[in-house]
Amino acid sequence: xxxxxxxxxxxxxxxxxxxxxxxxxxxxxxxxxxxxxxxxxxxxxxxxxxxxxxxxxxxxxxxxxxxxxxxxxxxxxxxxxxxxxxxxxxxxxxxxxxxxxxxxxxxxxxxxxxxxxxxxxxxxxxxxxxxxxxxxxxxxxxxxxxxxxxxxxxxxxxxxxxxxxxxxxxxxxxxxxxxxxxxxxxxxxxxxxxxxxxxxxxxxxxxxxxxxxxxxxxxxxxxxxxxxxxxxxxxxxxxxxxxxxxxxxxxxxxxxxxxxxxxxxxxxxxxxxxxxxxxxxxxxxxxxxxxxxxxxxxxxxxxxxxxxxxxxxxxxxxxxxxxxxxxxxxxxxxxxxxxxxxxxxxxxxxxxxxxxxxxxxxxxxxxxxxxxxxxxxxxxxxxxxxxxxxxxxxxxxxxxxxxxxxxxxxxxxxxxxxxxxxxxxxxxxxxxxxxxxxxxxxxxxxxxxxxx
Amino acid sequence: xxxxxxxxxxxxxxxxxxxxxxxxxxxxxxxxxxxxxxxxxxxxxxxxxxxxxxxxxxxxxxxxxxxxxxxxxxxxxxxxxxxxxxxxxxxxxxxxxxxxxxxxxxxxxxxxxxxxxxxxxxxxxxxxxxxxxxxxxxxxxxxxxxxxxxxxxxxxxxxxxxxxxxxxxxxxxxxxxxxxxxxxxxxxxxxxxxxxxxxxxxxxxxxxxxxxxxxxxxxxxxxxxxxxxxxxxxxxxxxxxxxxxxxxxxxxxxxxxxxxxxxxxxxxxxxxxxxxxxxxxxxxxxxxxxxxxxxxxxxxxxxxxxxxxxxxxxxxxxxxxxxxxxxxxxxxxxxxxxxxxxxxxxxxxxxxxxxxxxxxxxxxxxxxxxxxxxxxxxxxxxxxxxxxxxxxxxxxxxxxxxxxxxxxxxxxxxxxxxxxxxxxxxxxxxxxxxxxxxxxxxxxxxxxxxxx
Numbered sequence: 044x045x046x047x048x049x050x051x052x053x054x055x056x057x058x059x060x061x062x063x064x065x066x067x068x069x070x071x072x073x074x075x076x077x078x079x080x081x082x083x084x085x086x087x088x089x090x091x092x093x094x095x096x097x098x099x100x101x102x103x104x105x106x107x108x109x110x111x112x113x114x115x116x117x118x119x120x121x122x123x124x125x126x127x128x129x130x131x132x133x134x135x136x137x138x139x140x141x142x143x144x145x146x147x148x149x150x151x152x153x154x155x156x157x158x159x160x161x162x163x164x165x166x167x168x169x170x171x172x173x174x175x176x177x178x179x180x181x182x183x184x185x186x187x188x189x190x191x192x193x194x195x196x197x198x199x200x201x202x203x204x205x206x207x208x209x210x211x212x213x214x215x216x217x218x219x220x221x222x223x224x225x226x227x228x229x230x231x232x233x234x235x236x237x238x239x240x241x242x243x244x245x246x247x248x249x250x251x252x253x254x255x256x257x258x259x260x261x262x263x264x265x266x267x268x269x270x271x272x273x274x275x276x277x278x279x280x281x282x283x284x285x286x287x288x289x290x291x292x293x294x295x296x297x298x299x300x301x302x303x304x305x306x307x308x309x310x311x312x313x314x315x316x317x318x319x320x321x322x323x324x325x326x327x328x329x330x331x332x333x334x335x336x337x338x339x340x341x342x343x344x345x346x347x348x349x350x351x352x353x354x355x356x357x358x359x360x361x362x363x364x365x366x367x368x369x370x371x372x373x374x375x376x377x378x379x380x381x382x383x384x385x386x387x388x389x390x391x392x393x394x395x396x397x398x399x400x401x402x403x404x405x406x407x408x409x410x411x412x413x414x415x416x417x418x419x420x421x422x423x424x425x426x427x428x429x430x431x432x433x434x435x436x437x438x439x440x441x442x443x444x445x446x447x448x449x450x451x452x453x454x455x456x457x458x459x460x461x462x463x464x465x466x467x468x469x470x471x472x473x474x475x476x477x478x479x480x481x482x483x484x485x486x487x488x489x490x491x492x493x494x495x
Numbered sequence: 496x497x498x499x500x501x502x503x504x505x506x507x508x509x510x511x512x513x514x515x516x517x518x519x520x521x522x523x524x525x526x527x528x529x530x531x532x533x534x535x536x537x538x539x540x541x542x543x544x545x546x547x548x549x550x551x552x553x554x555x556x557x558x559x560x561x562x563x564x565x566x567x568x569x570x571x572x573x574x575x576x577x578x579x580x581x582x583x584x585x586x587x588x589x590x591x592x593x594x595x596x597x598x599x600x601x602x603x604x605x606x607x608x609x610x611x612x613x614x615x616x617x618x619x620x621x622x623x624x625x626x627x628x629x630x631x632x633x634x635x636x637x638x639x640x641x642x643x644x645x646x647x648x649x650x651x652x653x654x655x656x657x658x659x660x661x662x663x664x665x666x667x668x669x670x671x672x673x674x675x676x677x678x679x680x681x682x683x684x685x686x687x688x689x690x691x692x693x694x695x696x697x698x699x700x701x702x703x704x705x706x707x708x709x710x711x712x713x714x715x716x717x718x719x720x721x722x723x724x725x726x727x728x729x730x731x732x733x734x735x736x737x738x739x740x741x742x743x744x745x746x747x748x749x750x751x752x753x754x755x756x757x758x759x760x761x762x763x764x765x766x767x768x769x770x771x772x773x774x775x776x777x778x779x780x781x782x783x784x785x786x787x788x789x790x791x792x793x794x795x796x797x798x799x800x801x802x803x804x805x806x807x808x809x810x811x812x813x814x815x816x817x818x819x820x821x822x823x824x825x826x827x828x829x830x831x832x833x834x835x836x837x838x839x840x841x842x843x844x845x846x847x848x849x850x851x852x853x854x855x856x857x858x859x860x861x862x863x864x865x866x867x868x869x870x871x872x873x874x875x876x877x878x879x880x881x882x883x884x885x886x887x888x889x890x891x892x893x894x895x896x897x898x899x900x901x902x903x904x905x906x907x908x909x910x911x912x913x914x915x916x917x918x919x920x921x922x923x924x925x926x927x928x929x930x931x932x933x934x935x936x937x938x939x940x941x942x943x944x945x946x947x
Contacts, residue, residue: 065882070882142839187880187881191882207850208850208880209803209809211878212803215908216908257805285805285812286812287816290814290821294807294808294841322932323809323931325930351660351661352660352746353657356711356743359746360739360743363741363743364740389746428644429643430517431517456776457667457668458667459671460643462671477777478776
């Protein structure tokens with residue numbers, strides 16, 4: 044199944060662009076214009092002559108140029124006819140935003156829709172979805188206004204979401220945190236393009252380094268496991284599964300119309316297919332960023348460096364709770380550290396550089412630990428509230444990370460000053476976390492993925 | 496033990512104010528001036544005549560006015576002498592910032608210090624601490640520059656931290672999130688004022704509604720349990736315990752010199768004393784804000800209202816995982832909701848108002864649920880990415896919350912637009928969360944506390 048054309052379409056028709064700026068079709072059209080899409084847009088609305096200086100066609104059949112992708116955003120009762128016309132026009136890629144199909148029990152309408160898709164050989168994303176966003180080609184069928192949902196910068200996280208709302212909040216959060224995105228797909232009822240097809244597609248997408256997925260159910264278990272087993276060898280797949288409880292499972296029926304199934308069965312299938320399952324969206328981001336940015340660790344031994352004793356202790360607790368190992372510094376490393384660090388510093392694990400640590404103290408500790416053979420991963424806690432820690436510690440950490448000797452993760456928490464420094468590190472491929480437990484959860488996933 | 500005078504002191508002496516703006520004593524002095532402290536400041540430094548337009552005294556003994564509080568920020572070797580002079584001058588409250596005592600194994604020095612405290616009947620916070628911050632009197636002994644650590648607004652969360660670093664990041668985060676703080680105390684080695692004394696003190700402080708504590712160990716178990724049992728009847732105590740793992744426990748020895756002890760013993764003692772134990776600092780904030788803002792729920796039945804199906808499902812999963820109950824709407828409520836909601840909305844639990852929900856739909860659902868007898872707590876998920884949900888939904892939620900019929904918690908996640916609306920709700924006493932699992936964890940703590 045070749046889904047590439049959804050993301051590289053040059054001529055795009057939007058069917059159902061109202062003059063009312065609050066209506067779905069209008070918002071989508073507006074977003075294409077504002078988003079800097081470089082292809083050509085065609086508007087279909089039988090009741091008006093033009094919208095925002097674009098000719099409005101009465102029907103898709105009136106468009107003589109070849110259309111690469113049609114986006115349908117009209118009420119459910121008109122969708123079959125519009126789709127039929129797309130088929131007659133030879134359009135092979137369609138996104139149907141409209142809801143009111145199997146997710147509200149209207150299986151008959153969805154079956155008719157499937158038949159039309161089959162007859163014309165149309166690939167369809169949706170119905171009941173947001174469609175797609177491509178940070179590179181700027182194709183953007185999301186009907187959410189840009190002032191409410193900012194679009195993320197170009198990057199390497201690919202997102203697939205069965206739920207439009209979950210998908211949109213993921214994008215919004217990614218944008219505000221500065222995380223880069225390659226492609227985003229909200230696929231709704233998955234009439235003929237399902238989660239497995241999309242995972243396979245992102246598996247082959249060279250802009251995507253990590254595939255992030257929110258699903259409630261899987262359409263075809265065997266296909267899903269086969270594709271995930273192959274893709275997960277190439278790049279990590281991180282999944283949040285909604286509807287794990289029996290009650291949540293019931294709720295999925297009226298949401299995307301899919302049966303969520305037994306949580307344990309899903310977890311086992313994920314594990315067997317090399318998929319990383321995480322508990323919630325927060326962990327999804329933490330794990331995905333870490334897998335995107337970090338090199339492969341040689342093992343599971345974590346060395347902690349801190350300027351705050353309490354944070355070192357909380358990080359130690361988290362390492363043990365996550366069944367990772369605390370590194371034991373080589374004697375020669377500990378000895379040489381003792382020589383260069385003040386008396387009240389601790390040269391074990393954690394290495395506590397104490398509250399008056401400056402950048403040079405961090406540099407000494409990080410350099411020693413990178414060369415020490417006892418650890419596989421460095422967890423650096425840098426609390427910027429203290430006066431002597433100058434901002435060039437960012438350079439020290441970045442340079443150490445660039446050596447690609449060991450994965451380095453950083454914990455820092457605080458207000459604006461801290462946030463500025465964190466973003467700077469993130470841009471330099473060092474994943475940053477607010478709290479030790481977030482970072483250590485991500486280390487756990489990194490170790491697991493790289494070991495498989 | 497009367498600790499009130501630490502926070503109401505009018506005449507404060509700072510011992511060890513260097514002319515170097517990076518030195519601890521100087522930063523403290525500067526913070527008092529910049530923070531708008533209305534009392535009188537006295538500076539002690541034998542080597543200079545004046546600092547920042549204040550006379551510098553050679554010794555504390557040279558000050559003839561009555562000093563209510565002395566803050567000592569000189570190297571460890573001079574502390575005993577300075578303290579002795581404080582005693583001779585009749586000073587009864589002292590904060591010792593200086594480190595280099597029992598936390599690095601120098602028990603001898605700490606024992607001598609204790610003897611002086613005892614001889615003169617001095618109450619001492621520290622050594623090896625940040626000291627105190629009072630958002631009302633503006634007393635602020637934190638040696639962290641204001642541009643690095645912003646100070647929180649006046650409010651009702653009281654913080655006690657054994658670790659200075661943990662305490663300072665808590666304050667910084669509280670400030671940036673807009674949470675209000677009553678008093679903050681970093682107590683370090685706890686020579687004669689310990690965590691139990693501070694919990695007792697905040698228990699009687701009328702500005703403090705919730706007591707938040709980070710501890711690694713408890714000095715006196717019996718005293719701690721006795722005080723917590725009493726205080727927790729009046730107001731909630733939420734604790735994060737560092738050093739729960741054996742390895743983390745070892746690390747506490749070189750941090751605050753306390754033996755962290757067996758995690759299970761601590762957890763049992765917390766439970767028995769009515770203390771709410773949380774796993775990490777993120778949960779500490781979530782739980783504390785909820786306990787501060789929410790009325791007492793009548794039971795543990797949660798009703799979810801959402802405009803995003805996926806979030807409803809994740810919230811359902813979280814409710815079940817936390818052993819809370821999903822409410823079952825009364826039939827008459829479901830019937831009247833069905834009449835006013837569109838066909839594709841779901842009137843069960845979750846109530847899914849679907850993606851095109853506007854404010855009036857939220858109002859109808861919330862009103863119905865407040866009057867419905869089947870639920871005790873409302874979890875409202877409001878995703879602001881969709882175009883039709885206008886910002887006056889904030890007023891609807893606030894007005895519903897002001898009726899004080901049931902606790903209302905809100906989940907919203909996204910970028911700047913969302914953040915603005917969330918802060919507005921928080922200011923109106925509605926706790927807001929990024930993800931369903933955060934909110935439901937807080938509900939669990941709310942139900943547990945109010946049941947005890």
